[in-house]
Amino acid sequence: MPSSNEQPIPAARPVIGEEEIEAAVRVLRSGRVVQGPEVAAFEEEFSALVDGRHCVAVNSGTSALHLLLMALGVGPGDEVIVPSFSFAASANVVRLVGADAVFVDIEPDGFSLDPAAVEAAITPRTAAIMPVHLYGHPAAMDRITAIAGKHGLAVVEDACQAHGAALNGTPVGAFGAGGTFSFYPTKNMHSLEGGMVTTADAETARTLRLLRNQGMETRYANEIVGANMRLTDVAAAVGRVQLGKLDGWTEQRIANAAYLTEHITAPNVVTPPVAPGARHVYHQYTVRVRGDRDAAMAKLTEAGVGNAVYYPTPIHRLKPYWEPDQKAGRSWDLPETEKAAAEVVSLPVHPSLGQGDLERIVAAVNALGENL
Numbered sequence: 559m560p561s562s563n564e565q566p567i568p569a570a571r572p573v574i575g576e577e578e579i580e581a582a583v584r585v586l587r588s589g590r591v592v593q594g595p596e597v598a599a600f601e602e603e604f605s606a607l608v609d610g611r612h613c614v615a616v617n618s619g620t621s622a623l624h625l626l627l628m629a630l631g632v633g634p635g636d637e638v639i640v641p642s643f644s645f646a647a648s649a650n651v652v653r654l655v656g657a658d659a660v661f662v663d664i665e666p667d668g669f670s671l672d673p674a675a676v677e678a679a680i681t682p683r684t685a686a687i688m689p690v691h692l693y694g695h696p697a698a699m700d701r702i703t704a705i706a707g708k709h710g711l712a713v714v715e716d717a718c719q720a721h722g723a724a725l726n727g728t729p730v731g732a733f734g735a736g737g738t739f740s741f742y743p744t745k746n747m748h749s750l751e752g753g754m755v756t757t758a759d760a761e762t763a764r765t766l767r768l769l770r771n772q773g774m775e776t777r778y779a780n781e782i783v784g785a786n787m788r789l790t791d792v793a794a795a796v797g798r799v800q801l802g803k804l805d806g807w808t809e810q811r812i813a814n815a816a817y818l819t820e821h822i823t824a825p826n827v828v829t830p831p832v833a834p835g836a837r838h839v840y841h842q843y844t845v846r847v848r849g850d851r852d853a854a855m856a857k858l859t860e861a862g863v864g865n866a867v868y869y870p871t872p873i874h875r876l877k878p879y880w881e882p883d884q885k886a887g888r889s890w891d892l893p894e895t896e897k898a899a900a901e902v903v904s905l906p907v908h909p910s911l912g913q914g915d916l917e918r919i920v921a922a923v924n925a926l927g928e929n930l
């Protein structure tokens with residue numbers, strides 16, 4: 559049990575500090591609240607994180623993915639290769655544009671798409687591959703972009719958990735036809751709600767700008783059918799404050815993770831792998847528990863160490879995917895996905911942890927012992 563003066567350590571801790579509040583109030587007082595100068599500045603500043611690619615701000619990470627698929631012309635009759643081991647949004651957007659999600663397994667020693675399985679899943683209908691940089695670790699982009707190039711497929715990066723992650727020096731969001739980021743409060747940085755699409759292609763960027771605003775660049779001169787996925791200037795102002803702190807927070811996450819990995823010695827707890835050349839930004843610090851996970855989580859909670867499972871149910875087992883597949887007699891063979899869903903537990907790694915918190919997390923994990 560935590561001693562009486564010890565508060566439980568939360569699994570995540572979104573920051574809404576004085577600077578964020580002041581920025582929001584400043585914009586509210588200005589009267590320019592929707593897709594104005596703050597949004598333009600946020601896009602400009604975020605571009606530095608993705609090798610200078612065009613950035614288009616929208617109202618959520620899900621909208622970013624949705625809009626990017628629309629801009630790339632993915633629709634009915636198309637297949638998009640996605641991991642089942644992800645947040646449902648990754649596959650939901652595929653269905654929202656009328657395409658079919660083709661679920662592919664993750665790597666046995668990681669949490670992102672297995673390139674060999676990706677290649678095996680390509681059909682004449684495949685339009686795009688969507689790697690998800692899960693937990694803040696970059697997917698195997700070198701191999702995935704090579705496969706996509708060989709088959710003439712678009713790569714759509716779901717970087718919603720991976721602000722600032724990189725592989726061999728290239729930042730996520732700068733590999734594919736486009737990338738997407740989320741600014742939901744629990745992400746590595748936030749704008750209350752918000753999202754960003756990144757692309758190297760000016761034409762795609764223009765299409766994205768049209769699509770997020772009813773297909774208009776000039777008011778009432780609608781060029782195409784679009785939606786309203788605009789970001790508010792209040793959100794953008796909060797996002798700009800957070801973006802300014804992202805580097806420091808990321809360094810702190812990486813340092814926290816290094817401490818945990820060095821000190822966790824429980825024999826049935828596997829610390830997160832990092833691929834050669836990868837910059838893992840630890841949106842989550844996710845271990846695999848080889849044993850009774852429910853019991854382990856209960857013990858951690860009892861010791862005041864917040865913990866959570868992302869994600870207990872692979873997407874292909876969620877009702878809107880499972881039921882139609884059952885009806886059609888279709889099934890997916892995803893052993894690594896099933897295994898990960900049964901084993902993973904995320905521990906606190908957020909930048910507000912102190913040394914005492916880290917020591918408590920390590921002590922609680924190591925106390926799980928051998929008999930899980």
Ligand SMILES: *Cc1c(COP(=O)(O)O)cnc(C)c1O
Pocket residue numbers: 618619620621644645647648690716718719740741742752753
């Ligand atoms: C958070 C998240 C999204 C969606 O972002 P929202 O801003 O919540 O819409 C998509 N994919 C992944 C992997 C995410 O973690």
